[in-house]
Amino acid sequence: MIEVNNLHKSFKSKKDTVKALDGLSFQAKDGEITGILGPNGAGKTTCLRTLYGLLSADEGFATIDGIHVTKNPLAARARLGIFPDKFGLYERLTAYEQIDYFASLHGLTGTAKKQAIENVLTDLDMRELAHRKTAGFSQGQRMKVTLAQALVHQPQNFVLDEPTRGLDVMSTRVLRNYLSKFKEKGHCILFSSHVMQEVAALCDRVIIVANGKLAAQGTPQELCDLAGETQLEEAFVKLIGSDEGVAA
């Protein structure tokens, strides 16, 4: 379970101050997929980076399974699987070696590690890729490797920052199926995206962020009802109060 409480964060430069988060609060519960929607610059990535413990909030706090992220970042991160905004791969390593590396970083060893790697390779249907170096992988293949390395330790919580960018239909479907399966096992999934259909189809609850604040939350249906629209996209535009960022 991921909880964000009254997060404030501003970035100061010599010329001006940008308020990225302005009292954002929400919860992502276990056994649910929670989507974060918001226009560009709404504070999604800042919020997620605060969750990873990379940034510290000016005010408020975030917890992962009750562990305070700023006070105990290593313990909090151990319960987290991360699919970051920009993901790169170690191109001189094979896919298997990368997954092995991240498994070891999460403290897995010996047969437990081997078994965990085998499981994730089977789940993501990527055995054929496993022993190839990742240089020259396609976007979909890269996504699979990143997903595998984030999930090899079976984290209770899983955060994805716009995972479907640049993916074809087949890869998107693989990802969706996997997330659904993962949810059924009782894990907590937090998912930021720009693609309305995807959020509508996949998410149990949706959080709409605008200007660093919570604009609205609820199931996709509830949001549509709230805005008096039939399509989530229309509801989104209405709820954030402008059509800025929807085109992205």
Next chain:
Amino acid sequence: MIQFKALLLKELKEAFRDKRALMVALSMGVLLPVMIMVMSKVMINEAVDNPAIYVKFSGEEYAPKLIKAFKDENILSFKDVPEDEKRNWNERNIDFIIPDTFAQDMSDGKPIEIILRAEYGEKSLASPLRRIRDVVSDYSRSIGFKRLLVRGIDVKLLQPVNLQEQDTSLPTSNALMISLVLGMYLMMGAFMSGLSISIDSSAGERERNVLEMLLCQPVSTVKIVLAKLFCSSIIAIISITLMLTLTSFSMNFVDLAKIGATFNIDIMTTLTLMLLLIPICFLASSLQLFFAFQAKTFKEAQSTVTMLIMLPSFVPMAMMMMDDKPAWTEWMPISGQSLLMEDIFKGLPVDWMVLLVTSGATLALTAGLVFTLAKKLTSEKVVMSLS
């Protein structure tokens, strides 16, 4: 420990698969022995053999005996120079002028003025000029002695004090040159071999967007920095080991004693040098990582970190220039090691206390850099510049 092992293993795997960076690192190790060997060979040839010297004599017909004395020492007339060396000797342009009154003055017992004209600042002329001077003074002395002898005077009277020079430490200038180059090259090797690996594992990872992913893992940044430090230090250590082993092997083919060198690169010296240089490898890697991590791109890192090359090249040079070295230079990183290396090459015994202190200071500085860098990596500034 599991984490550190995984981090280090991954760094090493990446480093050893980066063929180009590895080649740069190890080529330094292979080049040094070849260079030192060629250099010594050339110097020994110059110092020991008596290569022909071609002098532009004028008035050689006035002093046939002096010319013969020259000829015995392989100092020949420019007229006899072989075609392929003509240009060289023409440029060196050594003039030797014998006056036409030579024979007359000789028989009258008057002092004779002979002129040797050349560019004395030219390094390649140092040895030929010395030889010409030696021949003339030997010739002059032998005639002087003969004159005294025929007058019934013991020539020993001319030498009331006889100075016997016994050189205990200072090698001749040639050997000094070799040891200077060797010392500088070893320092350079320790300093620069891990360079490309350090840049690749820091600025390179940032550019390839893998650093953020790593910083999000439940690993302390100290471990991350240490793993990268050990990886590039290991590469540098491999490089200097290769360098020293090959140098010591190739030196077997060169007799350094011929040019007055008082050191020998045997196993003991090799081990001492290794002991001296390993802390330098760590310090160098930590400096490289420190600056490379602050750079935004690979290219920026390359230009910043390359400036570090000044440290291993300027510090030993400054040490050479300084006549009165303050005490702190003995234990300061880099200067301490270069002074110790100078001692080793002079054939002096190693001051183990100094070695211990300077190694300690070097490692302490390394640790300081590692912890500062680890702290910096947790700062928001670094995170913000990730994208």
